[in-house]
Amino acid sequence: MxxxxxxxxxxxxxxxxxxxxxxxxxxxxxxxxxxxxxxxxxxxxxxxxxxLQRRWAFALVIFALLLSAVSGLLSAVGGSLLGFILVDGNRQNVYVTVISSIILLIFFLISMRQGVAAGCGFLAAAVIGCGLAAVVWAGIVAVAWIGTGTQTRVMELAAVVSVVVTGAVAVIVSATGLVLISGAAVVAGLIAGLLAVALTVSVAGAVAGVVVVGAVKIAGVVAAIPASVVAILTLVVSADVSSRGLYQDEKQSWISNLALGLVTKHxxxxxxxxxxxxxxxxxxxxxxxxxxxxxxxxxxxxxxxxxxxxxxxxxxxxxxxxxxxxxKQLQNQNFDGWNLQGINLQGANIADASLVATVLNESNLQDADFSRANLTRAQLDRTDFRGATLTGAYIGNWGITPETKLDGVKCEYIFLCVPTKDNPNPHRLPSNWEETFEDGEFTQFTRTSSKFSTI
Incomplete structure (x- = not known):
């Protein structure tokens, strides 16, 4: 029972x-x-x-907000590091800042257009490539200086290497901030909607703003400019990425899948x-x-x-x-060639729809309205039409089988062909336009006529 x-x-x-x-x-x-x-x-x-139960929903939203705060901190810190590099003002520092900024900007653009996963792939390749280039360059310079006995030059090389490392760290930290803000916003959005997304990004923005103010006090306006630009770009891109992820944009599937896995766990x-x-x-x-x-x-x-x-x-x-x-509103729509096997459209309005060669095997179509629908070459093995309305439908070469359920079908007349300019009055059954099928006659006729069934 x-x-x-x-x-x-x-x-x-x-x-x-x-x-x-x-x-x-x-x-x-x-x-x-x-x-x-x-x-x-x-x-x-x-x-x-x-x-989710309320306690888990509340806990996850709080977690998302805290994660967003940390993420905002990271994004502003990354920008501040680029600013600190500029404070010295020598040529090498400017080069490192420009290259790091270009890499970060490309990462942002790829994350928006191709998805965060693609952006992270680019970032990894760029950081590794720049790191290897820096190591090779430092090695060449060190070899050239061997035997000179100049300690000052060694110190200069060490300073350049530290600047390059700082630039790489700045890029990685800023990118991490973007990923975490986006993930936190999607988590909050899955639970509480777009308002939660806006709140999460706002929290990150508030924390980033505090860090930028701190950067101004420590190193002046020069350091604050990159910090502000990176923080703003991070917030804008993360808002775009999280919104797309929330609405299941395929390009942002990586971030949305991670968030969805976390939210649905409990x-x-x-x-x-x-x-x-x-x-x-x-x-x-x-x-x-x-x-x-x-x-x-x-x-x-x-x-x-x-x-x-x-x-x-x-x-x-x-x-x-x-x-x-x-x-369940399919009226006047085109589903030619669609695979709709095993779906439930019981009681659906499918009048005047086009279902040419559509796969409807094993589907539940009970009591659906197929009036004037085009079912030419539709695949209908073990499909349940019981109680459906088929008056005026076009059923030429439709693929019913002995397992197709047609009991109680309501049908006054059907057509074997779709109207064309050459044939505006396609083959109608009953052939006499003044006649209609009696109750149950259409079902019986389809079982006995090879014109209607594929067995």
């Missing part, structure tokens, strides 16, 4: 590995519950509230569970994990905050597919 947990408070409970087929979790509070590896076929999670967990035919209608799913879950014919109608769940290994990672499953 299916278990009934309706309206229960199940925060933090463990159902790991249990057989909960057909269980009723509707209107439950399942924040922090663990369903890892559970069998949840046909389970009802409608109107359930999943995700949230509702459906990892590797079997959710075939489960129902999440109007469920709140922010920060919930669905990694490696079986989601065949799972219902997501009007599910909330699904874009903030860990859906990386499921069909839900495709924003367009996710949107149509949540809204």
């Amino acid at each position: 299916a278990q009934n947990y309706r309206n229960a408070k199940l925060r933090g409970k463990s159902f790991k590995g249990q057989d909960l087929t057909g269980a009723d979790f509707s209107y439950c509070d399942i924040r922090g519950a663990d369903f890892t590896g559970a069998t949840l076929r046909g389970a009802n999670f409608s109107h359930a509230q999943a995700g 949230a509702t967990n459906f990892q590797e569970s079997d959710l075939t035919d489960a129902d999440f209608t109007q469920a709140r799913l922010k920060n919930t994990t669905f990694k490696k879950s079986i989601l065949a014919r799972t219902c997501w109608f009007q599910a909330k905050k699904l874009n903030l769940a860990d859906i990386r290994t499921t069909y839900l990672k495709d924003e367009k597919i996710r949107q149509l499953l949540v809204t």
Whole structure:
């Protein structure tokens, strides 16, 4: 007998590995519950509230703000180090500052355009390359000075090397500040939205401002200028990176995946569970994990905050597919050639849609409205059309099989071809335009006519 947990408070409970087929979790509070590896076929999670428990959400937001403060400190310190190099004002120091600034600027640009991961890759290569070049150059100079007996020159070389090291440290520290601010902002955003992103970046900015003021008092305006520029650029770029990461920009997947892994660690967990035919209608799913879950014919109608769940290994990672499953509004849209196998569009409005050669095998299309939809060459093996409306649909060479469920289909007439200029009145069945199918006649006809089925 299916278990009934309706309206229960199940925060933090463990159902790991249990057989909960057909269980009723509707209107439950399942924040922090663990369903890892559970069998949840046909389970009802409608109107359930999943995700993080309040104490974990609060703790993670505080952690993000503290991390952001440290990150702001790092970004300003990195810029201040570049400023301190300039205080001496000799030619070598200016060269090091300019080269370091160029490397840092390129890192910022790559991080915005290609993603933080690509930016870090460039930075590593640039720092290693510059370091090797500096070592080789220092070696050549040292060899040239051997035997001169000039201690002053050795001291000069050591000073140059220390400046180069300081420049490299400044670049690395500033870049680290960007990565940490972006990560902290995404963590906060996943929990509390864009306002939390703005607050996190603002905290970093406030701390950076304090450091810049300190740099002015210590070394004057010359040191404060690079510190201010680097801090401002870091904040601007981190705001852009974190916003893109929060909204799952593929280029910022590295930073968003790290943040998502941290946030979902203590949230509702459906990892590797079997959710075939489960129902999440109007469920709140922010920060919930669905990694490696079986989601065949799972219902997501009007599910909330699904874009903030860990859906990386499921069909839900495709924003367009996710949107149509949540809204079930497909009218007048084109899905030609799409792979929609095993999805749930029960009761969906698919009137006038184009589904030419679309893969709909094993999908739940019960009670959906396919009026005038183009199903030419659609793949429909084991697809459930029970109760669907197919009046006026175009079904030439559609790929139904004996396992396709057509019981209770509502259909007054269908067409075998799509209208064209040469054939404005495609082959209609019934062929007499004054006649319509009787109840059940269309289903019976498709089972007995080779024109309609691929068996």
